[in-house]
Amino acid sequence: MSSIIKKEYDIPANDFSLAGEASSNVRKLLTQLGVNPTIIKRTSIAMYEAELNVVIHGNGGKARVEIFEDKIEIFVFDEGPGIEDIELAMKEGYSTAPDSIREMGFGAGMGLSNIKRNSDKFVLESEPNKGTRVYITIYLY
Amino acid sequence: MTVKDFVQHFGYKILSCADKADKTEITGVYICDLLSMAMARVKDGELWVTVHTNINIVAVACLTNASCIVIPENIEVEELTINKAVEKGVIIVQAPHTGYEICINFYTKNLEFGDG
Numbered sequence: 678m679s680s681i682i683k684k685e686y687d688i689p690a691n692d693f694s695l696a697g698e699a700s701s702n703v704r705k706l707l708t709q710l711g712v713n714p715t716i717i718k719r720t721s722i723a724m725y726e727a728e729l730n731v732v733i734h735g736n737g738g739k740a741r742v743e744i745f746e747d748k749i750e751i752f753v754f755d756e757g758p759g760i761e762d763i764e765l766a767m768k769e770g771y772s773t774a775p776d777s778i779r780e781m782g783f784g785a786g787m788g789l790s791n792i793k794r795n796s797d798k799f800v801l802e803s804e805p806n807k808g809t810r811v812y813i814t815i816y817l818y
Numbered sequence: 819m820t821v822k823d824f825v826q827h828f829g830y831k832i833l834s835c836a837d838k839a840d841k842t843e844i845t846g847v848y849i850c851d852l853l854s855m856a857m858a859r860v861k862d863g864e865l866w867v868t869v870h871t872n873i874n875i876v877a878v879a880c881l882t883n884a885s886c887i888v889i890p891e892n893i894e895v896e897e898l899t900i901n902k903a904v905e906k907g908v909i910i911v912q913a914p915h916t917g918y919e920i921c922i923n924f925y926t927k928n929l930e931f932g933d934g
Contacts, residue, residue, distance in 0.1 A: 693873055697874070697881070718862070722857055725877060782872070791858050
């Protein structure tokens with residue numbers, strides 16, 4: 678099945694004035710399409726966390742969003758330092774965010790688990806020095 | 819109880835989107851300064867209390883459908899954050915009280931409203 682809408686967003690590194698713009702844009706799009714508010718909230722939260730990870734850890738990257746009749750697919754990727762131990766990174770409370778980031782309220786170590794909790798399918802691929810790829814699927818019904 | 823009812827009663831200051839205050843219902847309170855935690859827990863319509871004033875709080879309030887952000891203890895909010903809140907339609911309120919007092923105030927005032 679081909680997608681109804683396809684979008685690509687640049688996610689700039691370390692720029693918090695633009696962080697969340699991609700997810701906010703997708704939120705607006707889904708609202709215009711009349712998608713169920715609970716699904717909109719789950720999608721925006723999952724995408725915002727993925728976007729923030731790219732801003733904070735990934736040295737910038739991209740997000741590709743495809744909206745189908747029955748689902749939303751989000752692919753967020755960067756060419757940053759990658760994740761050494763994915764299992765550890767997934768653990769709630771674990772974070773490698775520096776103090777400057779924690780001072781802003783980030784770095785609680787809940788980003789990845791927030792993505793998982795709000796997605797129907799969540800795949801995380803990463804290797805040290807080979808960047809990180811996050812695949813999120815959320816069903817509309 | 820709307821944001822306007824609450825804010826007016828306690829003399830709090832609205833820093834952004836005051837025009838929405840009488841149309842926005844508060845359903846509860848959530849207090850947390852970890853953004854991801856707030857992101858995971860703030861329910862639709864809740865008032866979110868945080869001491870953070872950086873631009874990222876606007877995204878969190880926006881994506882969680884919080885009724886408003888309340889900044890306690892008269893902490894100054896950056897202009898950049900206020901501008902972003904105006905752009906995104908997020909109400910930011912500045913209160914002289916602590917997070918605890920804001921909670922109590924909401925609770926007691928809301929009971930009154932519940933009693934009609």
